[in-house]
Amino acid sequence: MLRSLGLAGMMTAVLLTTPANAFDVMRPDYGGRVEQYQARLARAEARGEQIRIGPTECDSSCTLYLAAHNSCVSEGAVFGFHAPWFGGPEGGVVDPRMTAVFAAHYKPALRQAFLAHVHRHGNQAPGPMLRITGRQLAAYGYRLC
Numbered sequence: 001m002l003r004s005l006g007l008a009g010m011m012t013a014v015l016l017t018t019p020a021n022a023f024d025v026m027r028p029d030y031g032g033r034v035e036q037y038q039a040r041l042a043r044a045e046a047r048g049e050q051i052r053i054g055p056t057e058c059d060s061s062c063t064l065y066l067a068a069h070n071s072c073v074s075e076g077a078v079f080g081f082h083a084p085w086f087g088g089p090e091g092g093v094v095d096p097r098m099t100a101v102f103a104a105h106y107k108p109a110l111r112q113a114f115l116a117h118v119h120r121h122g123n124q125a126p127g128p129m130l131r132i133t134g135r136q137l138a139a140y141g142y143r144l145c
Helices: 002-017 034-047 060-067 096-105 108-120 134-139
Strands: 022-025 050-053 057-059 071-073 078-081 085-088 091-094 130-133
Touching (some): 050 060, 060 071, 060 096, 096 108
């Protein structure tokens, strides 16, 4: 009987701490078409969904999920940032307009690091990834899950 009550209490605690509307990024997400990520972010915001990221890899367009008002990151998540570009899948020319769109989605400390990384690598597209962990993002003002 006590074991049943303990299990019921634990299940209640889990249900009360997990948002009913949540979107989890728990598998590696290497990015893709920006429009698809912006649309998913807009839907999550409209529904009041929490976006929980990690522990996994979240690269490129996936990093736009950091803009959600109700997002959180796992300490073990790893994020990859690079400049958006015109061209084929292997690279092209940096797109300054889309670079500004990405930067606008990030909190000030991350925005500064992202833009410094893009400028440091000139017009190289996509250029090397800037890797930042969830723990480092917490220092930039992002909430841990």
